Amino acid sequence: MLHVDERAGERSSTVESLALSAAERAEIARLVDETLARRQPWDAVAFTGEAAAVAQYLPVRLRHFLARARGDQADMIIVSGLPLSEDLVATPTGWELAAKTGAGQREELLCMLCAGALGEPFGWSDQQNGRIVHDVCPAPGQERSLTSASSELNLALHTEDVHHPCRSDYVGLLCLRNPDATGTTFVRVDRMDVPDDVREILAADRFRFFADDSHANIELDAEQESGRHENRMSQDGSVLFGPREFPYLRIDFDFASALDGDADAAMNQAFESLRASVERVVLRPGDMAFLDNYRVVHGREPFSPRYDGQDRWLKRVNVIRDVRRIFVETRSLTRVIA
Numbered sequence: 001m002l003h004v005d006e007r008a009g010e011r012s013s014t015v016e017s018l019a020l021s022a023a024e025r026a027e028i029a030r031l032v033d034e035t036l037a038r039r040q041p042w043d044a045v046a047f048t049g050e051a052a053a054v055a056q057y058l059p060v061r062l063r064h065f066l067a068r069a070r071g072d073q074a075d076m077i078i079v080s081g082l083p084l085s086e087d088l089v090a091t092p093t094g095w096e097l098a099a100k101t102g103a104g105q106r107e108e109l110l111c112m113l114c115a116g117a118l119g120e121p122f123g124w125s126d127q128q129n130g131r132i133v134h135d136v137c138p139a140p141g142q143e144r145s146l147t148s149a150s151s152e153l154n155l156a157l158h159t160e161d162v163h164h165p166c167r168s169d170y171v172g173l174l175c176l177r178n179p180d181a182t183g184t185t186f187v188r189v190d191r192m193d194v195p196d197d198v199r200e201i202l203a204a205d206r207f208r209f210f211a212d213d214s215h216a217n218i219e220l221d222a223e224q225e226s227g228r229h230e231n232r233m234s235q236d237g238s239v240l241f242g243p244r245e246f247p248y249l250r251i252d253f254d255f256a257s258a259l260d261g262d263a264d265a266a267m268n269q270a271f272e273s274l275r276a277s278v279e280r281v282v283l284r285p286g287d288m289a290f291l292d293n294y295r296v297v298h299g300r301e302p303f304s305p306r307y308d309g310q311d312r313w314l315k316r317v318n319v320i321r322d323v324r325r326i327f328v329e330t331r332s333l334t335r336v337i338a
């Protein structure tokens with residue numbers, strides 16, 4: 001097990017990984033198949049509230065690893081060797097098709113179980129039609145969109161669902177295919193190197209965060225996008241927050257703005273520093289990454305879509321540590337935020 005832990009008496013940034021054994025892989029495959037057989041027809045939304053309980057049947061080493069990584073607040077958690085279907089269907093050309101055909105249902109359940117060992121899965125009613133597990137695959141006509149359906153454009157660094165107080169604690173990405181070894185990019189908040197006075201501005205409520213195009217149901221491309229934020233849902237707040245010795249971060253290169261001139265300069269300095277510290281991880285089939293959405297921002301390198309059934313394909317799930325944050329915010333017992 002690779003356990004990069006740079007701690008030397010004080011807390012710092014970690015990436016923690018676990019490689020599953022063949023026996024563990026078989027055990028997980030059995031759990032997924034049994035659970036799926038009992039849940040026909042498969043309905044991810046109906047399963048959402050149960051995922052955490054069923055996740056207790058995952059192999060103990062995996063559960064222990066995820067619980068420890070959660071406790072440590074690892075910046076990135078990677079589990080490799082998860083069991084994918086041997087007869088995995090062709091990569092769909094967009095999430096709508098995946099939803100219609102039920103492509104990769106077994107992998108959806110797998111995704112939800114791993115999520116359930118770390119927190120609770122949840123969704124957004126205006127994102128992929130309220131689905132709990134999203135398909136991230138290139139879609140014809142959206143090559144240059146500012147959503148995960150893009151391909152030819154660099155998907156800029158972002159906090160997932162930056163505009164919302166219930167944004168995920170973790171973004172879970174399960175890789176089904178990645179033929180060109182396209183990298184998921186990320187930057188750790190600890191790598192942001194700005195002077196103290198800039199840091200102070202970034203920690204003040206002098207910024208506005210907007211809903212991105214995956215929520216707005218409009219598919220603008222990057223060229224059309226500039227300056228079109230006014231009518232979107234937004235929230236004001238700070239870029240840096242949380243413990244001073246272990247800060248949290250909230251920022252989006254496309255969907256954030258500053259409320260005054262000094263804040264604008266500070267945000268640009270933050271962007272510049274983050275750009276200089278980009279790391280990448282290439283997810284392979286059977287890898288699942290959980291990015292701590294408070295501790296890293298993430299994006300994706302560009303690639304050329306094929307539309308031949310072998311394209312890059314991830315299943316994505318949002319994970320919240322305490323689902324009551326959603327119950328309080330929405331004033332209902334829903335796990336799909338309206």
Ligand SMILES: O=C(O)CCC(=O)C(=O)O
Nearest residue numbers: 136148183184299300316
């Ligand atoms: O495709 C990727 O690697 C990440 C895309 C992304 O930002 C997301 O799905 O939230």
Ligand SMILES: [Fe+2]
Nearest residue numbers: 158160171298
């Ligand atoms: Fe994302």
